[in-house]
Amino acid sequence: EDKVVQSPLSLVVHEGDTVTLNCSYEVTNFRSLLWYKQEKKAPTFLFMLTSSGIEKKSGRLSSILDKKELFSILNITATQTGDSAVYLCAVEPDNYGQNFVFGPGTRLSVLP
Amino acid sequence: DAGVIQSPRHEVTEMGQEVTLRCKPISGHDYLFWYRQTMMRGLELLIYFNNNVPIDDSGMPEDRFSAKMPNASFSTLKIQPSEPRDSAVYFCASSSNGEIQETQYFGPGTRLLVL
Numbered sequence: 001e002d003k004v005v006q007s008p009l010s011l012v013v014h015e016g017d018t019v020t021l022n023c024s025y026e027v028t029n030f031r032s033l034l035w036y037k038q039e040k041k042a043p044t045f046l047f048m049l050t051s052s053g054i055e056k057k058s059g060r061l062s063s064i065l066d067k068k069e070l071f072s073i074l075n076i077t078a079t080q081t082g083d084s085a086v087y088l089c090a091v092e093p094d095n096y097g098q099n100f101v102f103g104p105g106t107r108l109s110v111l112p
Numbered sequence: 113d114a115g116v117i118q119s120p121r122h123e124v125t126e127m128g129q130e131v132t133l134r135c136k137p138i139s140g141h142d143y144l145f146w147y148r149q150t151m152m153r154g155l156e157l158l159i160y161f162n163n164n165v166p167i168d169d170s171g172m173p174e175d176r177f178s179a180k181m182p183n184a185s186f187s188t189l190k191i192q193p194s195e196p197r198d199s200a201v202y203f204c205a206s207s208s209n210g211e212i213q214e215t216q217y218f219g220p221g222t223r224l225l226v227l
Contacts, residue, residue, distance in 0.1 A: 038216065101220065
């Protein structure tokens with residue numbers, strides 16, 4: 001069965017720290033991997049990754065995918081209290097009729 | 113725990129038909145969320161419940177959509193009549209606490225195709 005695993009499940013850091021969030025997956029056929037930030041009721045989209053080795057960046061956030069080792073990382077540099085949220089990783093299988101599979105999320109708390 | 117359970121996993125229907133999606137949250141979770149995912153709009157929150165009571169339904173697109181939670185272990189999302197633009201993946205999620213930073217556990221989703 002398709003599965004997405006995230007680690008750590010919970011993380012507490014101080015402002016200015018750099019964090020790395022991990023997402024590993026098992027899917028029969030892979031199409032894309034998505035990262036979301038959830039700080040209120042609905043997750044907001046961060047990145048979609050489809051190709052290995054190509055880093056995507058948005059400000060202090062960056063992400064990269066390794067399709068050989070079946071994982072992705074999300075980096076946040078110079079963290080701020082506003083980065084406190086749950087970060088969700090989701091994988092889209094490349095099979096007709098297969099739904100996205102979400103991981104359990106990493107709860108990040110950034111202390112002042 | 114089996115996690116959040118959704119049924120059916122896939123639904124294909126004709127325009128104008130009624131569609132009912134079902135969700136069983138994780139036992140003990142007080143919050144239940146319904147989301148819709150499309151490539152165009154991404155992940156959208158439709159409605160969420162706390163202790164079986166709808167709290168915020170501002171994301172429900174129109175009157176054709178309705179959601180109920182008759183008890184703590186079951187919720188439905190109904191579309192009547194369905195339209196092709198309703199085609200999407202509908203996710204149900206639950207959490208033990210509706211506060212910011214509480215992890216929501218997502219179900220596998222229901223992929224709906226309206227012809």
